[in-house]
Amino acid sequence: MDQLSATFAALADPTRRAILARLTEGPATVKELSEPFDMSGPAISKHLRVLEKAGLITRGREAQWRPCQLDATPLREVSAWAENYRRFWDASYTRLDALLTEMKENEQ
Amino acid sequence: MDQLSATFAALADPTRRAILARLTEGPATVKELSEPFDMSGPAISKHLRVLEKAGLITRGREAQWRPCQLDATPLREVSAWAENYRRFWDASYTRLDALLTEMKENEQ
DNA sequence: TGGTTATCTAACCGTGAGGTTAAGTACAGT
DNA sequence: ACTGTACTTAACCTCACGGTTAGATAACCA
Numbered sequence: 001m002d003q004l005s006a007t008f009a010a011l012a013d014p015t016r017r018a019i020l021a022r023l024t025e026g027p028a029t030v031k032e033l034s035e036p037f038d039m040s041g042p043a044i045s046k047h048l049r050v051l052e053k054a055g056l057i058t059r060g061r062e063a064q065w066r067p068c069q070l071d072a073t074p075l076r077e078v079s080a081w082a083e084n085y086r087r088f089w090d091a092s093y094t095r096l097d098a099l100l101t102e103m104k105e106n107e108q
Numbered sequence: 109m110d111q112l113s114a115t116f117a118a119l120a121d122p123t124r125r126a127i128l129a130r131l132t133e134g135p136a137t138v139k140e141l142s143e144p145f146d147m148s149g150p151a152i153s154k155h156l157r158v159l160e161k162a163g164l165i166t167r168g169r170e171a172q173w174r175p176c177q178l179d180a181t182p183l184r185e186v187s188a189w190a191e192n193y194r195r196f197w198d199a200s201y202t203r204l205d206a207l208l209t210e211m212k213e214n215e216q
Numbered sequence: 217t218g219g220t221t222a223t224c225t226a227a228c229c230g231t232g233a234g235g236t237t238a239a240g241t242a243c244a245g246t
Numbered sequence: 247a248c249t250g251t252a253c254t255t256a257a258c259c260t261c262a263c264g265g266t267t268a269g270a271t272a273a274c275c276a
Contacts, residue, residue, distance in 0.1 A: 008120035012113050013264085017189075024196065030223060043265055045224060050263095064222045064273040072196035079190040081125075086187065088132065088180035121234085138253060151235055153254060158233090172243045172252045 003055070004081065007074040010054035015039070016047050020056060023070035030066055111163070112189065115182040118162035123147070124155050128164060131178035138174055 001009070010016055019033055034044040048068060051057045055074045060067045087093035109117070118124055127141055142152040156176060159165045163182045168175045195201035 002122065004125075005120050005122055008116050012116035012120055014110065014113055015264095017112075020193075024193070031221090039264095040266065041223070042225085042267085046264070049224095066223065070193075070196055072193045075190050075193045076197045079187065079194065082183050082187040082190065085128075085132070085178075085180040085183045088178055089184045117233095123234095139251090147234095148236065149253070150237085150255080154234070174253065 003074065004077055006054045007056070007078055010050050010056055011078070013047065013050075016051055019044075019047060019051065019068075020070060023057065023068060027060075027067045027069045030068070033068060111182065112185055114162045115164070115186055118158050118164055119186070121155065121158075124159055127152075127155060127159065127176075128178060131165065131176060135168075135175045135177045138176070141176060 015037060018036065022028060022033060022036075030041070030044060030048065033048070034041060037044065048057065048059070051068075052059060056071060057068045058071050060069070087097055123145060126144065130136060130141060130144075138149070138152060138156065141156070142149060145152065156165065156167070159176075160167060164179060165176050166179050168177070195205055
């Protein structure tokens, strides 16, 4: 699976997006991350594994804790990918497109 | 499944992203969209169904054709979501963050 | 040493995703 | 009316996902 697909797949789950949102406030242990969810530990562990494989988090070791930290690097690609479609949803870009089309037609 | 999850899930497949890319050049029939892929018709039909349910394409009817058209509206949400993480990957934002942190520490 | 806490691994389960083939539907052209 | 083209539906297969429980591992604490 390519990087971008892995990133999108990781982001497709609301639990994982919530974990990322929590990590914007700083590192956290697995226990802390699992608090908000009515879900078993292993389930959270699996989500963290998915996020780690997608490169969205990194994990350390401190005694019996495995602190998680956000790594937003893959989101740069997501943002860049979406940007290529901005002109298809952004009204001002649409107007610009229309203007350019009109100019192109007039010059023929 | 919520809208954002559906959008991310739809984008997680490279075939579907390629279809969207093709549709930026204008509407296309199912046959045209399936040309680049070594894949059966029904497989493409399923991908189009996923894209349609995610609101990323709209479909018309013209005789025996079902032309597909890009609708990038859901990508606005994707872009907005990613923007919330920009400061975690963008170097200039990182420097700004560091500066703000330093200022905050100094004023205490 | 024993007990508690944090976390992961293993085995399992139900469901849905992504693919196939075969058959059905709908329209066009002759 | 017949044939071909475009597309969908139905049935099926395989496999990965998201969850579970039970047991293993590792570190701290008394």
